[in-house]
Amino acid sequence: SSELTQDPAVSVALGQTVRITCQGDSLRRYDASWYQQKPGQAPVFVIYGKDKRPSGIPDRFAGSTSGNTASLTITGAQAEDEADYYCNSRDNHNVLFGGGTKLTVL
Amino acid sequence: QLQLQESGPGLVKPSETLSLTCTVSEGSITSSSYYWGWIRQPPGKGLEWIGSLYYDGSTYYNPSLKSRVTIFADTSKNQLYLKLSSVIAADVAVYYCARQVMVPSTVWFDPWGQGTLVTVSS
Numbered sequence: 001s002s003e004l005t006q007d008p009a010v011s012v013a014l015g016q017t018v019r020i021t022c023q024g025d026s027l028r029r030y031d032a033s034w035y036q037q038k039p040g041q042a043p044v045f046v047i048y049g050k051d052k053r054p055s056g057i058p059d060r061f062a063g064s065t066s067g068n069t070a071s072l073t074i075t076g077a078q079a080e081d082e083a084d085y086y087c088n089s090r091d092n093h094n095v096l097f098g099g100g101t102k103l104t105v106l
Numbered sequence: 107q108l109q110l111q112e113s114g115p116g117l118v119k120p121s122e123t124l125s126l127t128c129t130v131s132e133g134s135i136t137s138s139s140y141y142w143g144w145i146r147q148p149p150g151k152g153l154e155w156i157g158s159l160y161y162d163g164s165t166y167y168n169p170s171l172k173s174r175v176t177i178f179a180d181t182s183k184n185q186l187y188l189k190l191s192s193v194i195a196a197d198v199a200v201y202y203c204a205r206q207v208m209v210p211s212t213v214w215f216d217p218w219g220q221g222t223l224v225t226v227s228s
Binding site for chain 1: 143145152153154155158166168169202206207208209211212213214215216218219220221
């Protein structure tokens with residue numbers, strides 16, 4: 001099916017590592033991109049093409065894929081990483097977004 | 107640096123047509139390297155792709171909205187437009203336009219406009 005599924009909420013202790021996942025059949029064929037969205041702001045892409053970081057995105061953000069699951073890993077989470085995270089991919093000419101994961105940094 | 111700015115009425119009556127404009131500056135919407143997309147986000151909810159336009163005029167729409175959506179552009183004004191007909195309460199959302207890269211292996215959106223909130227009410 002053409003859907004991307006994310007856990008609604010994840011928490012991480014300050015300075016620890018957290019993995020946010022995104023599942024979907026389309027990820028077997030297409031790579032995921034990831035966005036960070038803070039309250040009242042537009043999304044900002046932090047990973048594209050499965051594992052590439054745009055300029056200006058800290059290297060603590062990393063993307064990977066295994067089978068039908070894409071992951072965004074934040075190594076050494078900072079307080080400013082608290083936000084909603086969305087995965088994004090395609091299925092032919094359709095564009096898909098995951099439902100989003102709210103990351104809380106404790 | 108490329109910038110996108112959405113504009114349009116913030117209030118639309120039920121059953122009427124929502125019309126939004128996205129003005130693109132410091133970049134051309136006729137570039138063959140990019141698509142231009144519309145995405146919306148209901149209050150407190152996630153992102154939903156509405157549809158995209160390629161420089162040659164080709165359009166691709168979310169199947170769930172396809173019967174009500176039209177996306178087109180005025181290249182002389184470097185503007186992108188969204189029309190959504192027969193709006194209902196479920197169409198209340200922040201509407202974003204964004205530059206879209208779509209290659210065989212993947213897709214991403216960057217940059218995004220700041221978004222504009224559209225409310226549906228009589």
